[in-house]
Amino acid sequence: MAPVDLTISPWRDAAACLANPDVDFFPPREDTLAIARARAVCAACPVADECLNWALLTNQPDGIWGGHTVKERRAIRRTWLEESQRAS
Numbered sequence: 001m002a003p004v005d006l007t008i009s010p011w012r013d014a015a016a017c018l019a020n021p022d023v024d025f026f027p028p029r030e031d032t033l034a035i036a037r038a039r040a041v042c043a044a045c046p047v048a049d050e051c052l053n054w055a056l057l058t059n060q061p062d063g064i065w066g067g068h069t070v071k072e073r074r075a076i077r078r079t080w081l082e083e084s085q086r087a088s
C-alpha cells in the first residue's frame with residue numbers, strides 16, 4: 001500500500017473557504033442554516049474531493065469538510081473501511 005500524504009497544504013491553497021472568511025465551517029450541528037451556507041461554498045470548491053478525503057483519512061470530528069457533515073462522513077468512512085477490509 002502506498003503511503004498516504006496527510007499534509008494539508010498542497011490543496012489548501014486553492015480552498016474556496018479561504019475566500020469566504022465570514023462563513024462558519026464549524027457550526028453547531030443543529031444550525032442548519034449555517035451548515036447550508038458552508039455547503040454552498042464547498043459545492044463550488046475546486047479541491048472538495050481532496051478536502052473530503054483528508055477529513056476521512058484523519059477522521060475529523062467536527063466541521064464541514066468537502067461539503068459533508070461529521071454524521072455524513074462517519075457513514076462514508078464506515079462504508080469505506082468495510083470495503084477496504086473486504087478487499088484485503
Ligand code: SF4
Binds near residue numbers: 017018042051065066
Ligand atoms: S470543500 Fe469546503 S471546507 Fe473543504 S476546502 Fe473546499 S470550501 Fe473549504
